[in-house]
Amino acid sequence: MKRLLLLFSFHFLLTVSFAQVQTGKASFYADKFEGSPTASGEKYKHSKFTAAHKSLPFGTRVKVTNLANNEEVEVVINDRGPYVENRVIDLSKSAAERLGFVNQGLAEVRIEVLDAGDGKTSDPAKTIDHVLVEEKEFYDFEISRLNPKGYGVQIGTYQELVNLMRLSENLKNSYKKKVTVQVKIMNGVKYYGLIIGQFPTRPKAEQFRDNLRKKFPDAFIVEYDKI
Structure with a gap:
């Protein structure tokens, strides 16, 4: 043969990457994306604690801290983005509400990896x-x-x-x-x-x-x- x-x-x-910590600006999904497919294949739901990140594998669980008020939330990466300069993460609306920046639109945050995902969709x-x-x-x-x-x-x-x-x-x-x-x-x-x-x-x-x-x-x- x-x-x-x-x-x-x-x-x-x-x-x-040893220190899995990143800081930068966070935004959140607009209401019009409710039910739309994410890059992982899952549908976006504003009630779930999910987020988009440019490079972290799908399924990665991260803690996001609002540096202005020290509020924290844990989210799972299931999408890619945000594709806007100087933004590091795009959060579901419920996650943004937990961090208390829905009215402001943006927040300075710290991202810490808690559990690496498997990268699968x-x-x-x-x-x-x-x-x-x-x-x-x-x-x-x-x-x-x-x-x-x-x-x-x-x-x-x-x-x-x-x-x-x-x-x-x-x-x-x-x-x-x-x-x-x-x-x-x-x-x-x-x-x-x-x-x-x-x-x-x-x-x-x-x-x-x-x-x-x-x-x-x-x-x-x-x-x-x-x-």
């Missing part, structure tokens, strides 16, 4: 984790640490390394762009963020992201210096 040998370069951006069609790997399939690694500049487009966050290798090779062949992997460790669990491209400006990255949206609707912009 003929063996399949796949050779490709695999570049890692080694960013290890509730709708298998929305994830690329289910990749079948044939027997006797080989991969050759050319690994180098990077210090990239500018902007990239993150496709998703994965746990299974073999799925990441297959997808990485397909992306490089399809889009002719450098593929970077950001390694994160949260509560002792490794996660791999798959990022395409190194663009000098945000508009160029946004143009490429828009081209990806049909195949990867959850793709979002990352700035290498800030991840």
Whole structure:
């Protein structure tokens, strides 16, 4: 039986997250999004304590503290966003009410990871984790640490390394762009963020992201210096 040998370069951006704390501005979902599907496949419900974050895996449980009044709430990440400059999390309306900033619209908050999620969505069609790997399939690694500049487009966050290798090779062949992997460790669990491209400006990255949206609707912009 003929063996399949796949050779490709695999570049890692080694960013290890030990202190899972982030500060910044929080917003909350408008009422018009009630019942709309989130990036995880779940429907948004304002009565549930959920939130959107740009990079934390789906299912991650975080504590959010309003720095103005020290009110706290625990939420589960099930969506991507917010896609507004300088905002770090988008909360369900009930979570915003618990923190006491509905009338203000925005709040300065601290986010602390309590439990890392598994990164899975509730709708298998929305994830690329289910990749079948044939027997006797080989991969050759050319690994180098990077210090990239500018902007990239993150496709998703994965746990299974073999799925990441297959997808990485397909992306490089399809889009002719450098593929970077950001390694994160949260509560002792490794996660791999798959990022395409190194663009000098945000508009160029946004143009490429828009081209990806049909195949990867959850793709979002990352700035290498800030991840």
